[in-house]
Amino acid sequence: MDNAPIGIFDSGLGGLTVARAVIDQLPDEDIVYLGDTAHAPYGPRPIAEVRQLTLWGLDRLVEAGAKALVIACNTATAAALSDARERYWVGQHIPVIEVVTPAARAAVVATHNHKIGVIGTQATIQSEAYVNALAAVPGLRVFQQACPLFVEYVEAGQTAGPELEGIAREYLAPLKEEGVDTLILGCTHYPLLTGVIGRVMGDNVRLVTSSATTANVTYNELVDRDLLHAPCRGAGDEPQHQFLTTDASSRFPILARRFLGPEVQSVSEVPSLPLEGGAQ
Numbered sequence: 365m366d367n368a369p370i371g372i373f374d375s376g377l378g379g380l381t382v383a384r385a386v387i388d389q390l391p392d393e394d395i396v397y398l399g400d401t402a403h404a405p406y407g408p409r410p411i412a413e414v415r416q417l418t419l420w421g422l423d424r425l426v427e428a429g430a431k432a433l434v435i436a437c438n439t440a441t442a443a444a445l446s447d448a449r450e451r452y453w454v455g456q457h458i459p460v461i462e463v464v465t466p467a468a469r470a471a472v473v474a475t476h477n478h479k480i481g482v483i484g485t486q487a488t489i490q491s492e493a494y495v496n497a498l499a500a501v502p503g504l505r506v507f508q509q510a511c512p513l514f515v516e517y518v519e520a521g522q523t524a525g526p527e528l529e530g531i532a533r534e535y536l537a538p539l540k541e542e543g544v545d546t547l548i549l550g551c552t553h554y555p556l557l558t559g560v561i562g563r564v565m566g567d568n569v570r571l572v573t574s575s576a577t578t579a580n581v582t583y584n585e586l587v588d589r590d591l592l593h594a595p596c597r598g599a600g601d602e603p604q605h606q607f608l609t610t611d612a613s614s615r616f617p618i619l620a621r622r623f624l625g626p627e628v629q630s631v632s633e634v635p636s637l638p639l640e641g642g643a644q
């Protein structure tokens with residue numbers, strides 16, 4: 365047993381879709397969530413910068429006492445997973461869970477025609493993280509599409525409407541033309557756009573997100589490593605969740621509760637990593 369919190373990291377709000385699934389599957393656990401809103405979106409940033417920001421964010425979660433780390437961001441996973449595993453798992457025996465492999469596995473199970481579409485940020489698509497994760501499966505065809513504006517809409521709290529639908533139609537048209545029957549939402553922000561993406565892709569295309577499958581992996585890691593929180597929690601012994609952002613003047617504090625639910629009781633600001641040359 366280990367009563368320390370699970371640390372969950374994202375560039376902003378998207379990781380809340382993973383946090384929701386972790387809370388649902390592991391209701392006794394405490395969560396400490398950090399959204400690096402001061403630097404969101406990560407998608408257009410150079411990979412080296414995303415790696416630096418991600419390791420910085422994970423360090424903050426380790427300082428907050430995290431017993432396991434969930435990189436709830438595809439872009440951060442693509443940029444920093446192997447460094448993070450070396451630093452925290454090899455160096456400190458803290459398991460690091462990511463979002464790409466669980467979604468890739470779920471897509472392989474879901475597809476019938478072996479044509480899988482992947483949408484994500486510019487950085488995730490350029491990294492080919494999903495193409496590599498799916499490469500070992502014979503006979504699969506993978507079609508990728510970057511959707512850079514989606515994260516900005518989510519961070520602004522705009523998850524529906526004709527303008528967004530028009531953008532989605534443009535982004536998704538090439539994948540529809542290829543006839544994919546399964547679409548990986550390869551960005552943790554995108555489950556918040558499931559309505560519009562599902563409407564554009566149509567009923568015959570299965571949408572695969574990493575939230576529930578990543579929560580499954582988190583569950584297994586905690587069980588296998590004997591890290592579960594002690595079970596008996598009653599009145600007065602509820603799980604304690606902390607939500608941290610690097611920019612409280614963003615919409616994060618307002619939208620976190622809307623996107624995750626009543627577990628978000630307050631949001632605290634932590635100082636962000638100053639980037640070289642003063643870039644934000």
Ligand code: DGL
Pocket residue numbers: 374375376378379404405406407408436437438439440484485488515550551552553
């Ligand atoms: N939610 C993140 C992802 O899964 C990052 C989005 C961004 O900050 O660009 O890729």
